[in-house]
Amino acid sequence: MTATLTAAPGATATTLPLRILPSRGADRVRAVAHRAGLDCAIGHGQPGTVTVLVTDDAERALRRTPSSGPLLLVCDTVGRAGLLEALRTGAVALRRADLTEESLTAAVRRAGAPHPSIPYPELSHLLTTGSEPGSRTPHEDRPPALTSRQMSVLRLMAEGHGNAGIAQLLHCSEHTVKNVVYEVMARLGARNRAHAVARAVRHGLI
Known part of the structure; x- marks a missing residue:
């Protein structure tokens, strides 16, 4: 139906x-x-x-x-x-x-x-119930260094904002936001935006 x-x-x-x-x-x-x-x-x-x-x-x-x-x-x-x-x-x-x-x-x-998010309770469950097979230990999985601009974009991503909304809130172009999102995903080793947020929570970045 x-x-x-x-x-x-x-x-x-x-x-x-x-x-x-x-x-x-x-x-x-x-x-x-x-x-x-x-x-x-x-x-x-x-x-x-x-x-x-x-x-x-x-x-x-x-x-x-x-x-x-x-x-x-x-x-x-x-x-x-x-x-x-x-x-x-x-x-x-x-x-x-x-x-x-x-x-x-x-x-x-x-x-x-367009950019699905994961509610915090689900992220918390995901990140506190053990490690994935073959994943690194906390000592080996150190948080990456992010710039202040990258952290600002990451926090807004975690709140579910799309590129247009982030650009408006940070007073910059959507093209700039898109580039920063790619940088954040690369530094976090993430496959998509939701995965980037999940990894950021695991690292204690947000």
């Missing part, structure tokens, strides 16, 4: 393209969307549509599901391995036990954002 979630009359106007894959528990996701005051109307899978998959285990679902656009997993279990896999693929994972009107809306927006 493909649906477009649109704010109900009186709410803040926003449209969230949403495609809910048929699965056990999908009806509950639709019901939560309705309770949030969102109008579920049939759509046509326009660009930027967030695919929602209700699954038992996030890690297994991510390995089976082809990466074909923004993905939100509503799952029974999401451990460290699942969060790492979500970070690698750019997907968003939401535990079924945490499913509420607010959390669903926030998760869909995060999944559909």
Whole structure:
């Protein structure tokens, strides 16, 4: 089923393209969307549509599901391995036990954002439950030195700002911000913005 979630009359106007894959528990996701005051109307899978998959285990679902656009997993279990896999693929994972009107809306927006972010509680869980196989020890994994401009951009990235928003806040061009983001990712050895934020939290930079 493909649906477009649109704010109900009186709410803040926003449209969230949403495609809910048929699965056990999908009806509950639709019901939560309705309770949030969102109008579920049939759509046509326009660009930027967030695919929602209700699954038992996030890690297994991510390995089976082809990466074909923004993905939100509503799952029974999401451990460290699942969060790492979500970070690698750019997907968003939401535990079924945490499913509420607010959390669903926030998760869909995060999944559909140009630069997906990871909430601090998930980062904390990811970074405090052991090390990845083959990862370096804390003594070997020393924090990289970042300039004040790079730190400013990194903090705003962590707050979920895109390049345009960062440029406006720092009074510089988007081109400058883009270059600084690339520098930050290179210094942190990160694959994408969310990974850069995760590594920065691990190093205690933010």
